[in-house]
Amino acid sequence: MAKGSERVAAGRRNFLKLAGVSAVTGTAAVAAGSVAAEAAEPVEGAAGYQETEHVKTYYKLAAF
Amino acid sequence: MGEARLALSVSEEDVLRANLYRLLASSLCAGPSRRDLDVFADMHGDDTPIGQAVSAITRVAAKTSPEEVSREYHDLFIGVGRGELVPYGSYYLTGFLHEKPLARLRNDMSRLGIERSGDVSEPEDHIAALCEMMAGLIVGDFGEALDLDEQKRFFQAHIGSWAKHFFTDLEGARSSVFYACIGQLGAAFMDVEDQAFLMV
Numbered sequence: 001m002a003k004g005s006e007r008v009a010a011g012r013r014n015f016l017k018l019a020g021v022s023a024v025t026g027t028a029a030v031a032a033g034s035v036a037a038e039a040a041e042p043v044e045g046a047a048g049y050q051e052t053e054h055v056k057t058y059y060k061l062a063a064f
Numbered sequence: 065m066g067e068a069r070l071a072l073s074v075s076e077e078d079v080l081r082a083n084l085y086r087l088l089a090s091s092l093c094a095g096p097s098r099r100d101l102d103v104f105a106d107m108h109g110d111d112t113p114i115g116q117a118v119s120a121i122t123r124v125a126a127k128t129s130p131e132e133v134s135r136e137y138h139d140l141f142i143g144v145g146r147g148e149l150v151p152y153g154s155y156y157l158t159g160f161l162h163e164k165p166l167a168r169l170r171n172d173m174s175r176l177g178i179e180r181s182g183d184v185s186e187p188e189d190h191i192a193a194l195c196e197m198m199a200g201l202i203v204g205d206f207g208e209a210l211d212l213d214e215q216k217r218f219f220q221a222h223i224g225s226w227a228k229h230f231f232t233d234l235e236g237a238r239s240s241v242f243y244a245c246i247g248q249l250g251a252a253f254m255d256v257e258d259q260a261f262l263m264v
Contacts, residue, residue, distance in 0.1 A: 009075075009212070012263040016077040019256040020112030024083040 074209050078202050084114070084253050085199035091246050092151065092192035095134030101125045114256065117249035124242045132242075139239035148237050149230070153189035156226035162187060169222050173197070176218075178206045191230055194223050216261040224261075228254040 090100065104125035109118030141147040150156075154163040166189045173179065173188060178197055180188050188194075201210040201218060210218070231254060234240060234247030 008263060012212075012260050013075055013077045015263065016081065016256065016260055018112070019260070020110050020114035020118075021077060021080040021084060021253075021256065023109045023112075023115050023118040024080065024087050024107060 074203055078209075081257070082199040082202040084249075085195045085202070088246065088250050088253070089192045089195035089199065091243075092190075092195065095130060095137040096125075098130050101128065101130060101133070113252035114249065117245060117252050120245040120248060121242075124245050128242055136239055136241060136243055140234070140237055140243055148239050149233055151191040151230060152187060153191075153194065153222060153226055154187070156230055165189060165222070169194075172218060172221065176201065176206060176210070189222070191227060194227070198223060212261075212264045216264050219257060219261060224254070224258060228258075 090096065096104065102125075104121050107118050107122050109115035109120075109122065139147065140149055141151060150161075152161055152166075153169065154166045155161050157163070157165045166187050169189050178200070180193075184193075186193070197206075198215075198219065200206050201215060203209055228251055231247045231250030235244050235251060237243065237247070240247060
């Protein structure tokens with residue numbers, strides 16, 4: 001990383017710290033957990049049609 | 065969860081940003097549980113706008129019950145026919161659900177390797193889903209943690225354009241008590257995110 005962008009990143013981190021982003025730490029963050037999104041998991045190495053979660057959801061919804 | 069896979073390159077401030085996004089996501093996805101409220105009641109805010117909002121959440125969380133908050137959630141977002149607010153990007157930007165902003169989001173999601181969880185039927189541009197995606201992109205829940213340029217692009221394309229309006233509406237909504245504080249926190253945090261991304 002170039003010197004200039006390092007300085008910019010440090011300035012930004014400093015700004016965030018002063019802005020109070022540290023209010024939510026530890027347990028509150030853990031309680032927040034994961035809700036609705038997940039990583040797509042395509043089958044390694046397979047090309048073409050893949051029945052991912054997204055596709056399964058589509059089938060489920062399309063079937064009414 | 066993200067913690068275990070946390071990349072070394074994610075700075076402390078960025079982890080804290082992800083925490084704020086997660087708090088917003090979990091509160092806006094459904095009413096918080098007894099356990100969530102207990103944890104919220106134990107937070108400590110400083111005198112920044114974000115800190116003041118956190119203190120407000122802390123005070124309300126200590127006094128309210130999961131039943132009350134869940135009734136409030138229902139009145140705000142579900143209602144009879146429709147809730148007081150419609151928490152979708154497409155609705156805020158165009159006045160309709162399932163419009164172009166949702167299509168653009170879906171494109172970016174597939175590019176970034178994110179998909180809607182199988183048991184969720186709401187469109188992906190729900191504020192809670194967007195906050196969760198943002199948290200995941202910051203710490204690398206969906207693969208590599210996104211660099212700041214990419215985070216900025218995602219934020220400005222899908223969140224920055226409307227989330228502040230939504231959180232301000234939430235703060236002022238008729239049915240809001242606990243959620244007024246969540247709105248206050250969201251609005252303050254969106255201001256900070258906006259300004260911090262200008263430094264990238």
